[in-house]
Amino acid sequence: MKKTIxxxxxxxxxxxxxxxGGAKEAPKDAxxxxxxxxxxxxxxxxxxxxxxxxxxxxxxxxEVTANYKGPIKIEWDLHHSGDIGTEKDAIEYMTQGTAIDFxxxxxxxxxxxDKTATFIDAPFIFKSVDHWNKCVEANVFEPIxxxxxxxxxxxxxxxxxxxxxxxxKKEIRNIDQFPTLQMRVQGSPLHQAAFSATGIKxxxxxxxxxxxxxxxxxxxxxxxxxxxxxxxxxxxxxPYYIQTxxxxxxxxxxxxxxxxxxxxxxxxxxxxxxxxxxxxxxxKTEVAEGDGIVKLLTEKNGLKVxxxxxxxxxxxxxxxxxxxxxxxxxxxxxxxxxxxx
Numbered sequence: 001m002k003k004t005i006x007x008x009x010x011x012x013x014x015x016x017x018x019x020x021g022g023a024k025e026a027p028k029d030a031x032x033x034x035x036x037x038x039x040x041x042x043x044x045x046x047x048x049x050x051x052x053x054x055x056x057x058x059x060x061x062x063e064v065t066a067n068y069k070g071p072i073k074i075e076w077d078l079h080h081s082g083d084i085g086t087e088k089d090a091i092e093y094m095t096q097g098t099a100i101d102f103x104x105x106x107x108x109x110x111x112x113x114d115k116t117a118t119f120i121d122a123p124f125i126f127k128s129v130d131h132w133n134k135c136v137e138a139n140v141f142e143p144i145x146x147x148x149x150x151x152x153x154x155x156x157x158x159x160x161x162x163x164x165x166x167x168x169k170k171e172i173r174n175i176d177q178f179p180t181l182q183m184r185v186q187g188s189p190l191h192q193a194a195f196s197a198t199g200i201k202x203x204x205x206x207x208x209x210x211x212x213x214x215x216x217x218x219x220x221x222x223x224x225x226x227x228x229x230x231x232x233x234x235x236x237x238x239p240y241y242i243q244t245x246x247x248x249x250x251x252x253x254x255x256x257x258x259x260x261x262x263x264x265x266x267x268x269x270x271x272x273x274x275x276x277x278x279x280x281x282x283x284k285t286e287v288a289e290g291d292g293i294v295k296l297l298t299e300k301n302g303l304k305v306x307x308x309x310x311x312x313x314x315x316x317x318x319x320x321x322x323x324x325x326x327x328x329x330x331x332x333x334x335x336x337x338x339x340x341x
Contacts, residue, residue: 037071039263043078044090044103046207051231052289053104054080056159056253056282060102063274070266082208088112088187095152097258104159104251104282108186113151117144118188119330122321123195123247124314125337129161129287132248136283140336143329154257156275159282160249162225162290166242167234170220171304173242175199175312184210184222193320195223198313207232214238225249226293227286235303241294242306244313249286253279 043061045053061076068074079100085093090103091110110117119125120141126132136158139145145155166172172181178199185191187204195202205213213219214237221238223246229235253275260268297303325334 038073038075040075040077040101041259042084042099042101043076044084044100045080046082046087047080047228048231049080051080052227052282052286053159053251054078055285056104056278057102059281060156060253060274060278063277064270067274068267068270070264072264072267086206086208091153091254094254094256094259097152097256100256101259102156102253102255104253106186106251108188108191110148110153110252111188111190113153114144114147115189115328116330116333117148118190119325119328119333120144120252121186121188121247121250122190122324123164124317124321125334126248129163129248131340132161132250133283134340135337136250138336138340140333140340143333148254149257152257153254154260156253156255156272157279157282158250159253159279159286160225160251161283161287162227162249163245164223164225164247164249165244165308166221166223166240166246167229167238168221168240168242169214169238171240171306172221173306173308175316180220182218182220184213184219190321190324193324194317197320198316210234211237223247225286226290226297229303230293230297235297235301239302240304240306241297243308244310245308246310246313246317251282253282 043057045051045057047053057078061078064074085100087103087105087109090100091105091113093099094101094103095113107117107120126135148155166183168181170181172178175198179201182201182203183195184205185195185202192202192204203219205219210219210222211232211234214222214234222234223244224234229241255271255275260271263271294303294305298305322334325331
């Protein structure tokens with residue numbers, strides 16, 4: 001019996017000794033596990049999931065994910081179809097550093113923050129898609145970029161490249177018919193002035209309201225590129241595609257400056273490179289898909305394409321565009337554009 005008790009006590013002492021040894025504190029100079037920071041990135045576009053704009057957001061996400069090797073974990077939350085706000089909302093949120101972190105936006109909607117920015121998307125200032133591409137790559141809009149950083153929105157790159165025409169429920173074949181056309185234009189004084197000068201009844205309206213406005217007879221038309229024509233199914237209510245070729249679409253991939261400045265330097269560098277790569281993808285894709293979209297809609301959906309000579313249209317619009325450039329410190333930008341062949 002005594003032998004059994006001694007064995008039990010011995011085992012207990014060994015167990016306590018092992019426990020005490022396991023409970024020893026780690027040396028004070030032992031390395032600590034690095035804390036992992038998580039950043040949530042909320043992206044936005046007004047257009048549907050299938051549109052090149054949303055695919056560009058995905059491209060941006062993928063470029064950052066593939067190239068950022070730092071310790072920060074990034075959670076991505078991408079939105080489409082304007083489900084968390086309009087383009088105007090997106091710009092406002094980005095300036096404040098809330099709700100939306102990055103978005104593809106129209107320069108026309110930046111007018112509330114910088115009137116000069118509207119000039120990025122002015123009608124008739126580019127001779128062709130090739131000319132537009134050269135101007136974008138030459139960064140002719142750098143002065144506007146710098147101004148907008150001060151307002152709280154950083155441009156990461158330029159997308160677009162789609163040639164814009166008039167989408168109408170009326171059959172329009174010459175400029176003399178323009179006064180009969182109630183047409184939605186982007187919400188900027190420049191667009192209103194330029195299209196009004198051609199004789200069109202230019203009506204600013206939120207993009208998401210246009211389909212129903214045409215369907216109910218409030219509007220007759222809008223102007224847009226093939227990707228928008230297809231993505232929003234405007235051909236259902238406005239079957240005539242009048243090839244005025246009045247504008248090359250320019251859209252901006254932008255990020256909240258407050259959000260950008262919250263990143264460490266290595267992540268900032270990756271974001272800047274990813275923005276350029278995503279925007280180059282946007283330009284290449286939108287230009288490549290444009291003609292195919294029109295052909296498809298003509299064959300499958302009854303779209304009626306009407307050739308149009310825009311010489312007189314341009315002649316009437318240009319004085320308004322040049323006046324706007326002069327009045328809003330965009331003269332130097334226009335000169336740079338005109339100097340590029």
